Amino acid sequence: MALITRLSRLFQADFHAVLDRIEEPDIQLKQAIREMQIELQQNEQRLALLQHEAEQLSNLASDCKNKIVAFDEELDICFAAKKEDLARDLIKRKLETTRQFESTERQIATIHSSTKKLESGIEEYRDQLENMNQKLELLVTDIDSHPLSGHFSSVGAGVRAEDIEIAFLREKQLRSPS
Template sequence: MALINRVSRLFRADMHAVLDRIEEPDLLLKQAIREMEAAHAEDEQRNKLLKHELSQLESRQQVCQKKLDAMEVELDICFHSEEEALARKLIRRKLETEQLSEQLEARQHSLHQKVSELAQRLQENRIQLESMRQKSQLLDENQQDFSSKDYQEISTPTIQDADIEIAFLREKQKRSRS
């Protein structure tokens, strides 16, 4: 039984080594960059949606506050006119509006936390993505250097007699000045 386990382990290890050689690291890196870019774009979209929802909540909160202010004035009028039944109905609406305002405020607080966490994650991902892009660029440059060296034969430069004469005259002129 132990022998079969060892043989199967060796076979799996050899298969993994073969697969590692087949896979090209530059293609895997480019795929990882594409996936990171997609995730980053998704997070940015989510951030925009959260900020939009937050602005909507803030506007609803302002509407609630205006209603509460108006209800205060109406309550003053009801109590001044001694309309207690109407005042009770108004107080019910006021309490409902205050509860809604508290819920909106709690939701706003929750969204502020999510937006700040997401902004931090976006910043970290942006840095990591830029690092991966730079690595990919270096890998591409290295491969281009290797490929150009592999396929180009080094030719011996041809020096003509006129080049030799010009260089000779320059060197002679340098030495005559000093």
């Protein structure tokens, strides 16, 4: 089964290679540029979402920090008043908030790491897109300066009117009944 799959992929790749040679390269390049632009936009949207999520998590971490400070102040008051039952409840809430804070900080670190990778990937993708645009400009300029160079370059090249007339007479002679 794996052999059939590999052969199928090989034939498909060869077929695509033949089609690529037949089709006009400028159209393929334009399509590749469009696909790259779409991919770049999607990556920029992902980056914006990650940045928004990091901002929300930072706000949550800040809230957790403030709650922990408030719990410490309340614990001081509880211990001063010798209210150990109330202090235990506050310690439980403080521990939960501390764990939430630590989890949030880990998430923020992960998002910052992902953001940096995505930013560098976007920058590389922009460079590649710029290269593709330059290649397209060169290709379009080349096609414009040589309109028939890439298309039918050997057809009609060097054919004189006399050659056409001689070939016409030969064809006519071959087809006429003698």
